[in-house]
Amino acid sequence: MKQITSVVLLLICFISAGINYGQTDSQKKKVCITMDDLPFNRALNVSTEEMKQWVEKLLIKIKKEKIPIVAFVNENKLETNGKRDPARVDILRMWLDAGVELGNHAYSHKSGNLVPIEEYKEDIVKGERTINELLAEKNLKPRYFRHPFLNTGRTLEYKHEVEKFLANRGYTIAPVTIDNSEWIFAEAYDKAISSNDKEMMTKISGEYIDYMKAKFMYFERQSQNLFGRQINQILLIHSNRLNADYFSILCDMIRNAGYEFINLDEALKDEAYKSPDTFTGRGGISWMDRWALTQGKTKDFFAGEPRTPEYIMKYAEVDSE
Ligand SMILES: [Zn+2]
Structure with a gap:
């Protein structure tokens, strides 16, 4: 009888955990915008x-x-x-x-x-x-x-x-974990504004939001691969015309991806930020990549990172990301 009661109790625990899933604080993905x-x-x-x-x-x-x-x-x-x-x-x-x-x-x-x-x-x-x-x-x-x-x-x-x-x-x-080439989209956007090319402006902005969404998904995967969980992420963007026009749409995309916005203090409370980083390479890369490289991860680990579309690079007259 005791055993049956325990099983029932355990089941109740599982069911209530299931009901609370997505509502508990620890389940919600978190990001700080810088x-x-x-x-x-x-x-x-x-x-x-x-x-x-x-x-x-x-x-x-x-x-x-x-x-x-x-x-x-x-x-x-x-x-x-x-x-x-x-x-x-x-x-x-x-x-x-x-x-x-x-x-x-x-x-x-x-x-x-x-x-x-x-x-x-x-x-x-x-x-x-x-x-x-x-x-x-x-x-x-x-x-x-x-x-x-x-x-x-x-x-x-x-x-x-x-x-x-x-x-x-x-x-x-x-630090920055969700590093990206938003600055290239911003340069292209500036150029489209100065040529008064409304069609190009709309195209760049749509592409920007899709690209950022793909970056979030990529770094979520990297977080899972490296830490076995979703760490508090830190996003880097710039003070530019592109964000002056599209900041709210960017925030909507992030919210729809299941994120809650937190400040930098709270983001840095995540133990992940105590991970060793011995990176001294040339690139200005994400801390996620630094931790992975410090752990000796090789090329395959970094596969599938979203790239800036070629035509945006050309339009912005930027050679490399
Ligand atoms: Zn800067």
Whole structure:
């Protein structure tokens, strides 16, 4: 009798677990959206007025979505003719006022793979002057640093020294797991706008959302293969015209794929981010790929990663992803 009761109890447990499936917190996939190259990706080629219009457009969508976002600033994009431009600083302030957390993305987007370490450190320090000021007004400090080009250095010595330097300045490195070539779609989109090619704009945007969906699916598979579960993902996109027009549609796609949006703090609580990363290759690649390479995974493991369609690459005049 006791045995039968146990079996019945066990069955009830299974059934109720089944009913709760999809509702429990641990079952829901989670992603943090991060945005690079603030205040605006094309800052060096647009007028301050145009920049303001595009940023306003993007921020309306970000506010509407009510999603926690950490975004990374290149302070040289706050300058006009080599001088800090108060009008551009005001545009950056708009980001803060929209509830976006600002992080450091180095002053002039130098690559840690290409410049001597002292120069890289200098770019980090120079990259926090305005954000320090703006955040101090709200009694805050920048907490995160994002490596430009996701380049973390060509030797372990360089990489570890930068890690130590950043930690001493109070920064946590912001990794990326869902890395992608959204920037190529954005370049193509910019070009279509300047040629007033509406048909091409629509085509690029549709292709962009499909491509991002495929990237999410790919990195979900990689998460399963590497960790046997869905880790908290971190997505990288940029502050650009493409997202000013399509951010909400991108968010809808992510939600429909079963994701909940979380902030970077929560994302980084996932144990996965403690995985060793000894990658010192040339590429600015996903942390998912770094962990896999550190574990000695070979080519087959990375098969099936979605690529940017050839015609988009050609249109954007970009040779490689
Ligand atoms: Zn960047």
